[in-house]
Each structure stands twice: as structure tokens, then as C-alpha cells.
Amino acid sequence: MNNSESNKKGQITALFSNKTILITSHILESLLSLCDLLSYLNNGVIQFSRERKDFSSVEKEIFSVNQERLDNQIQYLIGN
Numbered sequence: 001m002n003n004s005e006s007n008k009k010g011q012i013t014a015l016f017s018n019k020t021i022l023i024t025s026h027i028l029e030s031l032l033s034l035c036d037l038l039s040y041l042n043n044g045v046i047q048f049s050r051e052r053k054d055f056s057s058v059e060k061e062i063f064s065v066n067q068e069r070l071d072n073q074i075q076y077l078i079g080n
Contacts, residue, residue, distance in 0.1 A: 009034065028059065042069060 012034065025031055031038060032055050039049040040062055047065045050058055 028062070032058065040065065042066070 023031065023034070036052050037049060038055065038058060040047045040058070042065050048061055050061075
């Protein structure tokens with residue numbers, strides 16, 4: 001993270017300290033750098049929530065949720 005990005009993060013953190021903000025994004029790296037808590041929604045249902053200390057498993061968990069969803073859709077389409 002360069003100085004400009006670090007400064008922006010510091011400004012955002014100071015402005016919204018102790019507040020809950022809902023951010024939606026497909027850019028996981030940005031979310032992980034901004035958030036203290038991340039919840040993953042799939043079809044409007046929270047699949048999991050992780051605190052900053054547990055972010056290392058987030059990408060694998062997202063892949064797992066999406067793979068399960070894809071498998072279910074394939075099974076539906078082929079009629080099994």
C-alpha cells in the first residue's frame with residue numbers, strides 16, 4: 001500500500017470509527033484492507049462472517065461457497 005492509499009485508509013478509518021458501514025464490492029483485496037469484519041452474502045443469505053484476524057481463510061471460503069452453488073445449479077440443469 002503506498003502513502004496515498006494509506007492516508008486515504010486513515011481518513012476513512014477516522015471518519016467512520018465505531019460505525020457500521022455496508023460496502024459491496026467484487027474487489028476482495030480492497031475490502032480486506034478496509035474492514036475489521038467481513039460478511040459474505042450469496043443470494044441474500046450470509047454464508048459466513050470473519051474478523052480481521054481470520055481473513056486468511058476468506059478467499060478459500062468464498063471459492064467453496066461459489067463451487068457448491070455452481071454444483072447445485074449444474075445438478076438442477078441436468079435433472080439429478
